[in-house]
Structure formats: C-alpha cells, structure tokens
Amino acid sequence: MTPFYPSERSRELTQRVEAFVRDVVIAYERDPRCGAHGPSDELMHEMRAKARAAGVLTPHILPDGSHLTQRETAVVLRASGLSPLGPVAVNTMAPDEGNMFLLGKIGTPWQKDRFLAPLVRGEARSAFFMTEPASEQGAGSDPSMLQTTAVREGSQWRVNGRKMFITGAQGAKAGIVMARTGGAGEGKATMFLVDLPNPAVRIERIVDTIDSSMPGGHAQVLIEDLVLSDEHVLGEADEGFRYAQVRLAPARLSHCMRWLGSATRAQEIATAYATTRKSFGKLLIDHEGVGFMLAENAIELQQCTLMIDWCASVLDSGSAGGTESSMAKVAVSEALFRIADRCVQVMGGSGVARDSIVEQVFRETRAFRIYDGPSEVHKWSLARKIKRDALSARG
Structure with missing residues (x-):
C-alpha cells in the first residue's frame, strides 16, 4: 500500500523515523534488558541517545515547541510503532506522549520548564x-x-x-x-x-x-x-475531569497510531513466513485458508488507517472529538487484535514462540482492548449519545 502523507514535513519525518526504527531499534528487540515489565531505563537511554543523534527524538514536537497536527502525528507515530521498542526509543510512548500534550496545553511557564522540558528532551519519564x-x-x-x-x-x-x-x-x-x-x-x-x-x-x-x-x-x-x-x-x-478529556481523546488515538505500526509489522512477518514456508507441496499463502487471512488483514489495516485519519482530522478542526475517538478506539483496537491473532495463526507454532515479535504484538493488542477504556464502555457511551440525539430530534 502506498503511504499517504498529510504534508511534506510529515513525509520527511515519517521516513526518517521508520528508517531509524527498522535499522537501529529492531536489533534491540532481543536485548536481555527487555523484561517482563518493559525495557529497562538503561536500554531506553541508550536508544534515545541514538535517536537524538539521528534527529528523530520526540519527532511529534517541533523545535519551537509546537506540535504536528494530529493527522501528521498519525503517520509519524505509526512509523515509531513498527517495533514495540520504537515509541520508547523516539519518545512517542504512553503515558509520556499524552502527558506532554496536556502539559503543553494547560501548564504554567514554571510547570513547563520543570516538568515538560525534561520529557520533551527525552531525559525523563x-x-x-x-x-x-x-x-x-x-x-x-x-x-x-x-x-x-x-x-x-x-x-x-x-x-x-x-x-x-x-x-x-x-x-x-x-x-x-x-x-x-x-x-x-x-x-x-x-x-x-x-x-x-x-x-x-x-x-x-x-x-x-x-x-x-x-x-x-x-x-x-x-x-x-x-x-x-x-x-x-x-x-x-476542580477541573480535573474536564482536563482528563482534553488528554484522553488524543491519547486514545495515539495508542491506535502506535499499535497500527506494530500490527503492520506483524503482517509483514506473517507474509514473509507464508511466502517462504511450504506445506502439502505449495507455499502457505497458496492455501486459501492462509491467503484469505492475510487478505483480511490487509483490508483491516487500511480501514484502521482511514479511521485514524478521520478522527485525527476531527481533532485538528478544534473539536473535542470525544465521540469520534471512542469510535476509533473501539474499531481500531478490535481490528488490530484480529490482525495480530491471524498473524499468529498463519505462523502456527512460530507465531506463539517468542522468537518472533508477532507473539508480543498479539499480547500488546489484546491489552489495548482494555486500556484507555474497554470497548464495551465506549459502546455504552456511544449508545447513550445515540439515545440522547434520537430523543432530542423528536422534540
């Protein structure tokens, strides 16, 4: 699929971030400093030093302190998510990315200097x-x-x-x-x-x-x-709940952006497996059951891309985007889990082994269906809005 870039600066940034993740970060995925509770701070700082040298650290925040638009951020964060370590390495990871966004919106000058600046520089979590x-x-x-x-x-x-x-x-x-x-x-x-x-x-x-x-x-x-x-x-x-919504709508979408990258990588790995591994005298992909799973993945990856871009455009318009981000979060998180699940299935035993990053992508996307609000809570909220709108239309 040919990538779509909302702007020239997003194209340039995305390509540099993707090259860094593929050429530098992926090699760290089997580093022993990646543990059950995430990569160590030692590993994080080592990768971030390389990201800083490559000019891709905190790429969604520009040198003058301004942010990329949400649509621009979407393609950059997707590129960072091509490895589970990518967002950690280039400083687009949750919860820091969401906290930086909120501090940039409502922090005082003193708060920005004390709390925001070290986060943007990638020196602190x-x-x-x-x-x-x-x-x-x-x-x-x-x-x-x-x-x-x-x-x-x-x-x-x-x-x-x-x-x-x-x-x-x-x-x-x-x-x-x-x-x-x-x-x-x-x-x-x-x-x-x-x-x-x-x-x-x-x-x-x-x-x-x-x-x-x-x-x-x-x-x-x-x-x-x-x-x-x-x-x-x-x-x-006393305004904490209101500010939480300022943070959570874009943060939900940022999760979608990053894990879209991870699911894209899982699809790449599963495709490589299915086009080299043979079974019953032919390549796996030539077996309809396998080929159709990869085809379904390609369709859903594109649907996720479009859903994210749509929601990002709503946020860029100045709307709070609560309804739209709920829709996107449900649709994308559920689709990404299906995609990761199919990749595991295509790869068989190799898909559940930690020799491949596909197994981790499966675990991460399963958790995503709960984080930032379970799908059922978002659906309940959307149903309430549908009811309100319907009753209001009746007068």
Whole structure:
C-alpha cells in the first residue's frame, strides 16, 4: 500500500523515523534488558541517545515547541510503532506522549520548564495516576468513582489514596495525580504535578500483566500524606475531569497510531513466513485458508488507517472529538487484535514462540482492548449519545 502523507514535513519525518526504527531499534528487540515489565531505563537511554543523534527524538514536537497536527502525528507515530521498542526509543510512548500534550496545553511557564522540558528532551519519564484498585471500588472505567482525595490546607494540598496499574511509575521523574477535591458525589477533581521519586508516593508492587512494552511496567502505588503547593495544581482546581478529556481523546488515538505500526509489522512477518514456508507441496499463502487471512488483514489495516485519519482530522478542526475517538478506539483496537491473532495463526507454532515479535504484538493488542477504556464502555457511551440525539430530534 502506498503511504499517504498529510504534508511534506510529515513525509520527511515519517521516513526518517521508520528508517531509524527498522535499522537501529529492531536489533534491540532481543536485548536481555527487555523484561517482563518493559525495557529497562538503561536500554531506553541508550536508544534515545541514538535517536537524538539521528534527529528523530520526540519527532511529534517541533523545535519551537509546537506540535504536528494530529493527522501528521498519525503517520509519524505509526512509523515509531513498527517495533514495540520504537515509541520508547523516539519518545512517542504512553503515558509520556499524552502527558506532554496536556502539559503543553494547560501548564504554567514554571510547570513547563520543570516538568515538560525534561520529557520533551527525552531525559525523563512520567506517569499518570488515575486508575485505582477495583478491590477498593476505586476509579477505573468510571472516573466518578475516584477515591483519592486532596484536601486544601491553606496554600497547600494534602493528597491521600491508592492507585493501580500506573504505567511507568517505577523510574518516573514526574507524575500527574488525579484526586477528588469535592465532597462525595460533587463530581470535582483536580490534577496535581509531583516530582518523583517522593517518599509520600510509594510503589507497593509491580503488577504482572500480559503486556511488556512500557518501561517501568504497571504499578500499584500508595499515596500517603503527599503535600503539594498551589503551584503544583495543573490547570484550575476542580477541573480535573474536564482536563482528563482534553488528554484522553488524543491519547486514545495515539495508542491506535502506535499499535497500527506494530500490527503492520506483524503482517509483514506473517507474509514473509507464508511466502517462504511450504506445506502439502505449495507455499502457505497458496492455501486459501492462509491467503484469505492475510487478505483480511490487509483490508483491516487500511480501514484502521482511514479511521485514524478521520478522527485525527476531527481533532485538528478544534473539536473535542470525544465521540469520534471512542469510535476509533473501539474499531481500531478490535481490528488490530484480529490482525495480530491471524498473524499468529498463519505462523502456527512460530507465531506463539517468542522468537518472533508477532507473539508480543498479539499480547500488546489484546491489552489495548482494555486500556484507555474497554470497548464495551465506549459502546455504552456511544449508545447513550445515540439515545440522547434520537430523543432530542423528536422534540
């Protein structure tokens, strides 16, 4: 398929990022520093030094601090995702990419200098502290269940709570903490910036999960008597839920962009296997059952590309894009999992072995169907909108 580039600068950036990922990053995929909880920080900094030298570090943020458009970002992040290590190497990985976006939108000059600049330079990682343990009836897909509290004490805030599945908390230098700042049922929350490590933010354990692409893994964290000043409030107090939507709509789409790259790579590997491996006297691809799976993958990869480009154009128009990003997240995450599953099936035993990156792509895309909201929650939200619109049209 011939790539489509929204602009000349996106074409040039995308080609450089893709060349770097293919020529440099892929060689690291079997590095022993890639563990069950993601690549080590040592490996991350080694790759980022090479990305910096190649001029492809943090490619979605331009030297003057401005961002590529969402449509331009889509093709660049897809290229970075051709390896699970690609986004880590070139600094387009979650949660840093989403945190950089939000800080750039609403951070104060002091906050941008202290927290954003090191992230953009690729010198530090960050974490987003929102999800809470299900065992404590904390916030998950329903953010209104937020249990972590922040109580004002003069010009300071005291934060207490427990967080769960906090990606990258281990080793992060900065964090954004969501805490309830109103009474129960008031629907008020505030985002706070915090320097890490901090003795009041204690990692209780790193959870063993199905995926393994994100540095630091996913942590359970206890926040106990964390005291922060007003200058650590990100945006305005009590507006945390609104800011979460500012961050989450593009972040959902960014996940789609990166994992589209990973699924594209899985298709390449499965295709190479099917066009060299023989069975019953002919190439695997000549068996209709195998060839049709690869054909279905090609169709769905193109559909995902178009869905992402459509949603990105909505965001570029200035719309919040909540509905569109929900649609894209469901459609793309489900399709990418089907694509990865077919690639595993085409490759048989080789597809489930960790000798090939296809097995990891399968695990990562399975997790993606849950991250940033399970498909069912997005469908429920969309159904509610369909109902509202229908009833409104009836007067």
